Amino acid sequence: MLDVEAFSIYIMICVLAPLLGAFTLLFLFVFEKRIDLLEKQKREITLERELQTALYTQLNHEIQPHFFFNTLNSILGLARLDRKAELIHAIESLSKMLKFKYKTNSPYITIEDELAYIQYYLDIQKTRFRDRLHYEVSMDSDSAHAITIPFLIQTLVENAFKHSFEKHVGKAILRIGVTKNQQHVKVTVxxxxHQESDQNSHEGGLGLDNLSKRLKLFFPDSxxxxxxxxxxxGTTVLATFPFINQSETQKGETTK
Incomplete structure (x- = not known):
């Protein structure tokens, strides 16, 4: 015979056991749903990053043909004027540019390398414009190893030639400056x-719009x-983006 105390415990167990089982099943159900939700969010984030990478790559490739065609047109101008010695020098500079460009497929470039790359382009334009062209390039030492998107400064420089120097006679003066201001890099071209130019026309606008989109994709959280x-x-274009040292990026890629 069960005493009253044992019987009470037995009744309590009979009542609580189903409740505990129900709570356990409910907990497992909620936990499973939470896991499914996290997995779905993870897949969505991965897909979004892949789409952003694809868009960034597409935008980057849109800039390159535009730049190379303009460079070839500059060289063609030298050929038409029968300036053979200058033509040879321009072709040599273009060759160095191509070698510099295709030695890496990185989605970013340091300011130092971007300016070295631009120097080849300026050599070609100096050969073409001769004494008419005067340019200055300055850079803070702190900004040398900051990373940026490829062809950022190049596009701004190219716009100056295409939409200003090629359309207006007289002295062509270009100044390129890179400075570090707190946690941002500022590039000024x-x-x-000072005459009405079409740097913000359809074609020029597309170039600046391309740069803006690529910067936002490359620095999504800044x-x-x-x-x-x-x-x-004169005309000034200012690009501003976060300061990230190349060493930090390489460290991040190594730890992935």
Missing amino acids: WNNS KTSIELNKGFD
Whole structure:
């Protein structure tokens, strides 16, 4: 015979056991749903990153043909003028540019390398414009190993030639400056064209729009900007993006 105390315990167990079982099943159900939700979010994030990478690559490739065609047109101009010695020098500079460009497929480039790359382009334009062209390039030592998107500065420089120097006679002055301001890098490209130019026309606008989109894709969690300003003394384009040292990026890639 069961005493009253044992019987009470038995009744309690009979009542609580189904409840415990129900709570356990409910917990497992909620836990499983949570796992499914996390897996779904992970897949969505992975897919979004893949789409952003694909878009970034596409935008990067859009810039390159535009740049190379303009460079070839500059060289063609030398050939038409029968400036053979300068033509040879321009072709040599183009060869160095191509070698520099295709030695890496990295989605980013350091400021130092970007400016070295631009120097080849400026050599070609100096050969073409001769004494008419004057340019200055300055860079903070702190900015040398900061990373940026490929062809950022190149596109801004190319726009100055295409939309200003090639369309207006007279002295062509270009200034390129790179500075580090707190945790941001500021790239300034100024040219002395104060007349009405079409740097923000359809084609030029596409170039700046391309840069803006690529900056946002490359620095998704930070503020970036491309600003075009025209004044009486010339036209300035300012690009601003976060300062990230190349060593930090390489360290991050190694730990992945």
